[in-house]
Amino acid sequence: MHKKHFRLMTFFLALGAALNFNCLxxxxxxxxxxxxxxxxxxxxxxxxxxxxxxxxxxxxxxxxxxxxxxxxxxxxxxxxxxxxxxxxxxxxxxxxxxxxxxxxxxxxxxxxxxxxxxxxxxxxxxxxxxxxMRRAVNIVTQVIPASLPADTSFLLIRASVVADEGCAIVYNPLMPEVPYNMPDTAGLGAAIFRHLASGDFFIVRLDPEGRANERIVPCSYDSLHRELAISINQLPAMPAGKYEVIPYLLCEPENTPSGLLAKLGLELNELGANYLKKPMRRTGGAFEIR
CATH class of the missing domain: 2.60.40 (Immunoglobulin-like)
Structure with missing residues (x-):
């Protein structure tokens, strides 16, 4: 092949490779x-x-x-x-x-x-x-005792709710309204035990027949507490392992568009597996069955 033609072909091949390498x-x-x-x-x-x-x-x-x-x-x-x-x-x-x-x-x-x-x-x-992302409502869960077996006949689940700024609205499903002059502590309608290893969940309710929806207003200067006490003998049969105990509470950011909630899925407010999919960030709730 003529040297001039060979050099020209080499140039175009190199140019093509460079263009291909830099196509992005x-x-x-x-x-x-x-x-x-x-x-x-x-x-x-x-x-x-x-x-x-x-x-x-x-x-x-x-x-x-x-x-x-x-x-x-x-x-x-x-x-x-x-x-x-x-x-x-x-x-x-x-x-x-x-x-x-x-x-x-x-x-x-x-x-x-x-x-x-x-x-x-x-x-x-x-x-x-x-x-x-800035938090509006802090939900802290405490389980007493934190593990079983223990020298007690009752298990207490305590959810403390406090607004980071001003006041907020939170709903405690399955429970009736509490008069404003009552103490800051009242009943928690339900809680979910989520097994960390398997993802299996178990539900406990304070009142199996409860159908109301309590509206609570926690403020930054006044935390509210909702408690569920249950006999250990009445707990569902749960395998050994570590759990997260999740209080069944509902809240939404102020001015959330209805279209967003519809896209997210209103079924995420239902007590059960769907509720565990609802984007929420809580603290506490550690529990273990040995």
Missing amino acids: ENPFGSKDEIRDKRQTSGQVVYPGGAAAAGVFVWLDIYNLSTYTDAEGKFSLVLPATQSRQGIVEEGLIYFYIANFQLATARVKISEGEFMPLEGDLDKQSQVRESIV
């Missing part, structure tokens, strides 16, 4: 990757920077949803079939944990794509800043 890079020299603008993603954290896993993420105008992963990361992709030509839409991405304040990120969408540098998105149409 900006052709104008920037090192930024070209991203699918139908997709946006971001990071969700708690104050202090810890990753917020299991946060429900919902885009209102397209009714799209997902959950954050173990690292607090999320991604939403607009369906190609929902491209709306010539229309610029403004929407909100909501970040939801039932006993936390709602967090949001503003977005604009045009031609079925997230618009870069609009709302809270950066030049690659990703959420610019980490979303910070």
Whole structure:
């Protein structure tokens, strides 16, 4: 082969390889990757920077949803079939944990794509800043005794509820209203024992016939307590192991859109396996059967 032709062929082969290697890079020299603008993603954290896993993420105008992963990361992709030509839409991405304040990120969408540098998105149409989830209601559970067998005939489950700021509304299902002049401690309608190793769960109720729905208003300056005492002989047959004891309490962030709750699933408020799927963050509740 003629040397000139060989050199020309070598040049084009090298050029083709370089183009193939850099197919995900900006052709104008920037090192930024070209991203699918139908997709946006971001990071969700708690104050202090810890990753917020299991946060429900919902885009209102397209009714799209997902959950954050173990690292607090999320991604939403607009369906190609929902491209709306010539229309610029403004929407909100909501970040939801039932006993936390709602967090949001503003977005604009045009031609079925997230618009870069609009709302809270950066030049690659990703959420610019980490979303910070701030708690609204602290729910702390104590189990006495913390393990069985023990030298006692009763087990006490005590849920302490306090607002982080101001006051909040929490519901204690299956229990009647308590007069305002009554002490801060009253009955807890139900609790769930979740076996940590297997995920199996067991329900205990204070009143098997209870049908009411008590509305309680904990404040930052006045915590409220709800208790469920049960004879150890009346506990369901549960295998040995470590458990999380979860009080059956309901609350929602202020101004939560009805569409978000519908997408999440209203069945998540039902006592049982569905309730365990509801995004909530509690503390305490450790219990063990030896």
